[in-house]
Amino acid sequence: MRQDDAQAAAGRTVDTFLIGGSAGAFNVVKEIVHALPEDFGAAVFVVLHTGSADLPRAHEIIGFRSAIRTRLAEDGQPIEKGTVTFAAPDRHLLLGRGHIHLARGPRENLFRPAIDPLFRSAAVYKRSQAVGIVLTGMLDDGAAGLRQLRRSGGLAIVQDPKEAPFPSMPAEALKAVEEAEVLTGEKIAARMIELAGSPAPQEGEVTEQVELELMIADLEANTMANAERMGELTPYNCPDCNGVLWEIKDGPVVRYRCHTGHAYSRLALNEAQEEALERSLYESLRAHRGRISVIRRMLNDMTNDEGDAKKRLEERAKSYEEDARAIEMIIRKRADAV
Template structure:
């Protein structure tokens, strides 16, 4: 049976990373001053940069631009930015701020915001992915698409960093790629249009939203969502469960950390780099300590054995230095926006 047309599109959620500040300047400057929708933005900005972004973007928008506060009401004609170091999520008619586990190596992350729009707004929601590295937002965009929301993507050719828009298009082939200059006009035209009433939310989307809000992270839930993988969580060293989400392969640990396969690879690279330097430090320290022991040893044979052991640690140190020197640089996810 067809669902009745009883609702209107009234919620816009936007996610962006590297290069998204310039895109937001264009987008917000062209949104209608009487936009009949609320707008919520999650941007990957280091430290307290998101608060600075709010101050900067107020100059370009005729809408009210504010930083989110926990429990604040979601109203039409307002742009709400995720503050530093917490996930921003939509409730029934208000904002939730939760210091849940990092997702895709970020907090705030785009996926929890989009997933909350899927749960609490469904067909009323419009998701927008802007310029950025890697693929945060892709899983959230899939969740929105599964619950009937519209997904718009800044066309990769107009993005300073096309990775994130391209990943969203791969995850949701039905998403619409739109040049940044035309994106606001599309949102203006969709806002307040009639939509069918939301369908029941798939159980897995609801469970993952609860996990992001520290309400449902447990081994039992992960077992329901997916299967155990041979990998450990780079953040907490817990076991990771592997989720096959359409074209996406994703991972979660029972404390709530979540990764796409790309963000897991990036974090493992960082963990390996740190481990190599830690091992290098340990080898140098061992060589120095054993030589100090040799100096204080009276027996010539004992001194010789200790000096030989120190030389072995020196050889291992040289090998580690060569390995570190030959490793390729790690592409950082945490690029600052183009202030």
């Protein structure tokens, strides 16, 4: 008997679906959930990149009039077939041994909840019984996690980038997992129904790194020594905490982590650095304007008897004003380039 036949005989079936999406994914998830029957033979978990205040509302709107049961994730909930569980605000959604775990670990790819931690947890605890699905969205959250899930034996489905409103996320997922099944949004639910309860494929490997990164998402292993074990030190700083970053290479997927646990893909790191640079420019402009204001007030209070000191302060004020104008020009040029 082949190994996959033996697994099927042992009762291992596809029983877990993981859906991740960002910009434009709300309507796709709604379409998928509304197409699933009440007796759907698997558990479904959804991470959407939306504002924290919008997550419960998204769950309620998508769950309205759906045949399958929907719920917002709570720590310790059992994993239940025939249920769609949506990630809660400001918490990573992780799978454990038969239960759900919510963790306020470091942000990954600029988000919490992020898609990669969910996929990674399934790679450890569900392996070939899980199917990862990446939908429309910006940047590339989910690509690294989908690759890790696929390595452990799980299946991969990616929304066709050609029809995705925002093709970056599914396109990057396909670069990470070239063999992923590519489907239009309207066909994903039908494929999920076909796969649910089918014999699970042969299990793959779960590397030490995947397990370590899962612990980091749960705030259990955020140390400099563990970061060194995962990659090579870079000259880059973490945009979130200013710590050093280590580069992690996994085939075509290149990522970065700091020792406090913040994680970035290359696209996410570029975006975060761009935001950090903009913040620093505005902070510098504010500081210059503050210095100019203080110096001008000092000049107003000075007498003509303080001629030399007054002249030096006037020159300093003019210098700050020139610097402020230069910073303003940089900000305008950056805005025009977007």
